Amino acid sequence: MKRYLILFITFILAKTQAYGQNIQGSITDANTHEAIAGASICNADTKTGEKLGMTNAKGHFSINTQGIIRLKFAMVGYSARIIEVSAIKGQKLDVALEPSTVDLQPVVVTASREGQARQNAPIAISKINSTQIKDTKATALYQLLNKVAGVYMVNLGNEQHTMAIRQPITYNALYLYMEDGVPIRPTGIFNHNSLYEINMSGVKDIEVIKGPASSLYGSNSIGGAVNFITQGPPTGYAGNVSVQGDNYHYRRVDADGGFTQGKFGLYVGGYIAHQADSWQDYSDFDKYSANFKTTYDFSAKTKLTTSAAYNYLNTQTPGSLDSARFYDRSYGSNQRFTYRKVKSFRAGTRLDHQWDDKNSTFVTLFFRNNSTAQLPSYFISDVRDNNGVYKSSNGQVNDQKFNSYGLLAQHRVDFDFLHSRLIGGVYMDDSPSSYYAQYLDITKDVANNYYTGFSNTGRYIDNYKIKLFNTAAYVQYEVKPTEALRIVGGLRYDRVHYNFDNEIPAGQTKYKQQETNNFNIVAPKLGITYNFGNNKGLYANYSVGFQPPETGDLYSSRQLTQLKQATFDNYEAGGWFSAFNKKLYFELSVFDLEGHNEIINQLLPDNTTQNQNAGATRHRGIEYSLTVAPVKELTFRFSGTNAKHTYVEYSEVTTNYTTGTNTVTNYDGKRMNNAPAWVANSELSYKPQYLPGFRIATEWQHINQYYTNPANTKTYSGYDIYNLRLGYDVKSSVLKGAGIWFNVLNLTNRLYATTVTSSRYGDTYNAAPPRTYTLGISYSFSKY
Numbered sequence: 001m002k003r004y005l006i007l008f009i010t011f012i013l014a015k016t017q018a019y020g021q022n023i024q025g026s027i028t029d030a031n032t033h034e035a036i037a038g039a040s041i042c043n044a045d046t047k048t049g050e051k052l053g054m055t056n057a058k059g060h061f062s063i064n065t066q067g068i069i070r071l072k073f074a075m076v077g078y079s080a081r082i083i084e085v086s087a088i089k090g091q092k093l094d095v096a097l098e099p100s101t102v103d104l105q106p107v108v109v110t111a112s113r114e115g116q117a118r119q120n121a122p123i124a125i126s127k128i129n130s131t132q133i134k135d136t137k138a139t140a141l142y143q144l145l146n147k148v149a150g151v152y153m154v155n156l157g158n159e160q161h162t163m164a165i166r167q168p169i170t171y172n173a174l175y176l177y178m179e180d181g182v183p184i185r186p187t188g189i190f191n192h193n194s195l196y197e198i199n200m201s202g203v204k205d206i207e208v209i210k211g212p213a214s215s216l217y218g219s220n221s222i223g224g225a226v227n228f229i230t231q232g233p234p235t236g237y238a239g240n241v242s243v244q245g246d247n248y249h250y251r252r253v254d255a256d257g258g259f260t261q262g263k264f265g266l267y268v269g270g271y272i273a274h275q276a277d278s279w280q281d282y283s284d285f286d287k288y289s290a291n292f293k294t295t296y297d298f299s300a301k302t303k304l305t306t307s308a309a310y311n312y313l314n315t316q317t318p319g320s321l322d323s324a325r326f327y328d329r330s331y332g333s334n335q336r337f338t339y340r341k342v343k344s345f346r347a348g349t350r351l352d353h354q355w356d357d358k359n360s361t362f363v364t365l366f367f368r369n370n371s372t373a374q375l376p377s378y379f380i381s382d383v384r385d386n387n388g389v390y391k392s393s394n395g396q397v398n399d400q401k402f403n404s405y406g407l408l409a410q411h412r413v414d415f416d417f418l419h420s421r422l423i424g425g426v427y428m429d430d431s432p433s434s435y436y437a438q439y440l441d442i443t444k445d446v447a448n449n450y451y452t453g454f455s456n457t458g459r460y461i462d463n464y465k466i467k468l469f470n471t472a473a474y475v476q477y478e479v480k481p482t483e484a485l486r487i488v489g490g491l492r493y494d495r496v497h498y499n500f501d502n503e504i505p506a507g508q509t510k511y512k513q514q515e516t517n518n519f520n521i522v523a524p525k526l527g528i529t530y531n532f533g534n535n536k537g538l539y540a541n542y543s544v545g546f547q548p549p550e551t552g553d554l555y556s557s558r559q560l561t562q563l564k565q566a567t568f569d570n571y572e573a574g575g576w577f578s579a580f581n582k583k584l585y586f587e588l589s590v591f592d593l594e595g596h597n598e599i600i601n602q603l604l605p606d607n608t609t610q611n612q613n614a615g616a617t618r619h620r621g622i623e624y625s626l627t628v629a630p631v632k633e634l635t636f637r638f639s640g641t642n643a644k645h646t647y648v649e650y651s652e653v654t655t656n657y658t659t660g661t662n663t664v665t666n667y668d669g670k671r672m673n674n675a676p677a678w679v680a681n682s683e684l685s686y687k688p689q690y691l692p693g694f695r696i697a698t699e700w701q702h703i704n705q706y707y708t709n710p711a712n713t714k715t716y717s718g719y720d721i722y723n724l725r726l727g728y729d730v731k732s733s734v735l736k737g738a739g740i741w742f743n744v745l746n747l748t749n750r751l752y753a754t755t756v757t758s759s760r761y762g763d764t765y766n767a768a769p770p771r772t773y774t775l776g777i778s779y780s781f782s783k784y
Helices: 002-020 130-136 323-327
Strands: 022-029 040-043 051-054 060-064 070-074 081-084 092-097 124-128 151-157 160-165 175-179 203-210 224-230 237-246 250-261 264-275 285-297 302-316 339-356 359-375 381-384 390-414 421-430 433-445 450-479 485-502 514-531 537-547 566-579 584-596 599-603 609-613 616-631 634-649 651-656 661-666 678-686 694-703 719-729 738-745 753-759 762-767 772-783
Touching: 051 060, 070 092, 081 092, 130 203, 130 719, 151 753, 151 762, 323 762, 390 450
Parallel strands: 022 092, 175 224
Antiparallel strands: 022 060, 040 051, 040 070, 070 081, 124 203, 151 160, 203 224, 237 250, 237 772, 250 264, 264 285, 285 302, 302 339, 339 359, 359 390, 381 390, 390 421, 390 433, 421 450, 433 450, 450 485, 485 514, 514 537, 537 566, 566 584, 584 616, 599 609, 616 634, 634 678, 651 661, 678 694, 694 719, 719 738, 738 772, 753 762
């Protein structure tokens, strides 16, 4: 009897001990509190890092820790954490991983619309993760995107902007802007300002493809494609609220929060921004922005995601400055009546289904509604005679509206043959739109170069409707003949259909009444990657980009020349490597982008613009990014691009209306205007271990000298500016969750312009803000 009692007690103790060695838990993103699927849990005390388990789609794991002293929790793109088993209290463990600002090989989704390691994508792609977004505390997106090698996002004030990625500074439709993989605007209705239709507060990651991505994403993704990945529901519940302001009366309040309960998750977030009486005259604005997202897990293999975004911008537009006012730092506007009012709503629902280990599908239905009403300063023009003598001034008021109803569906299948993968998809976008513009008579005080007022003549410049229908199909095939080599080929067919109807009666206009245009495009790509291991690899690709003319160019009565479709051949190669035990990362890309019939923005004698095709252009350059972290607390990053943008075949025709003669000016071999040869951004960050939560960073932005006219007779010297950012997030004590930050932009108070335009009557400058101090406080909470 005694012997049986001892055996029974031994059995119970063994079971208790075994049970005590089973640990369950979850792994989440430290910033967004979202679950991290596919994270690994390893034995930190073995050389090979014996894997004990992985997290599921919900970020959950269950492991046995018998005989293990330390656990390592890791995920690509995140800083790993090591935890002593003896420090784990109970059998439930919640681990928060922070996105790494050093790792150049994170998981990206933009390369194929599905998550994959960056090293498997044969393209130049960069990622700004949630840690960089959180630390920067940007008041406008250019403060984030300009950290990316090869990117110069131009600040035009009040969240307005334009872009330069493998292109000169341009207002043309050479970039594709997406939210969760869906274009925020349809083909043919591009707006260089359209990123003011993004809720910055709801973005967790930003991915930038540099160079053409038309084989997957379609038209306009020539210079690059920018994909904003929005925040999803957190594990458990979490929330955040912040308030900030600067010395020029910019005020902003952000708030977001969400939860996951069982199969259902919810996230809501947004911000309100207001500015009045700023450093620049007539530059008040209001912005209201919000995102909404829900998830529902029908099962471990089926998930439904529904999202909506609303953005409203109402801003005064002061316009640019002449050279006298710019260099005198006299930031007055030469009028007080121009404006821009934007209302943007997007909604979509996406169903993801994992059929088995080798097959998955997603289907997205989306809707857009957009209105952009404006009295633009850039359409105010002076009428002069051929001797340059002023006669009168005019302008316009206009409004563009569109609705979109669209479908995006994609299927992925994996094969055992050479570890290959096939991705196929279809895209449909029905976006009926309307546009009108009316003449304004503008009065001017010529002596003081000031526009005093306007009257609407009621006469239409344009008034039309367009039926816009874009259909596409694409396929991408990846093959892996060896462990190191991966080959990717892709092909996309697009049919872009425009049906134009003029609403101005035939008796009141000589302009065309109806027109139909179809553009049929096939865009191929071929790329390879070779992974040498230990974070070293090479890639190369050839791709084709295409750009149909915009509806505003084809059907504007101001457009004097008929535009052709533009195409681009892109050749690029690059590589990456790490050294010194992953304390140094370097990435490099070399590109040659050959443009055919590239659509160029031409400045007319009255200081307005229109587009025309250039016969051929060439864009060549090198992009590079170096990140060094000699110790855990210190990180140094240097990003840059050196490029040469050239007119290969391009000429402009000017008309003397008095004599009726034309003059042709040839620019073959000239540098393209507004194309800096060197753009660089560098940052040094310090996060001391002795004071967890504290950070300080200094940043340098450099824009090299560039020509401001196609004749290469005028230049702008460029600029160097410095920024300083400090912040502290309380990690413990009763103030845990509180945060404070202080940013100083343009630390040396440098006078500089973000863009400069030259005309026969002089230069105009888009002035950048003087030294700006921003102070903010925040409070966040979470529970898993």
